[in-house]
Amino acid sequence: MRKDYFWKIARAALLALLVAAMAACGRDEIKRGTTEVASVPAQYDLVVRADKDGQFDLEGATLTPEDLRSHIRYRDEPGHQPVKTLLLERGEKEKITNTHVAALASIARDLKIVAYVKDNDGHLKIIQIVE
Secondary structure, three states, X not given: OHHHHHHHHHHHHHHHHHHHHHHHHHHHHHHHOEEEOOOOOOOOOEEEEEOHHHOEEEOOEEEOHHHHHHXXXXXXXXXXXXXXXXEEEOOOOOOOOHHHHHHXXXXXXXXXXXXXXXXXXXXXXXEOOOO
């Protein structure tokens, strides 16, 4: 019985080390999926800010990625201003995370828009869509 207990502790410790190593490797993930922008647009059709738990702040309203996608689809309907360029900025209390960038990349790919990120260092980058 002692052997089983030892192996359970060893597996738990190994799992904890693996999770810690993966977390340390993912810190620069934002930089890998984006590139510096050569020409900056004069204005953006939609500007959102990073909010807690991978959500977005749009003019004071907290939106999930699916809500943001629906809002962009709504604006693409006749009689509204379509979204062709979107900018993600750092929120007042929240930094841009990999979750924000991944959600925005998915939205940009599916809805055929150009997405920009003003990263936590203040550099403007474009999200690369690889298909």
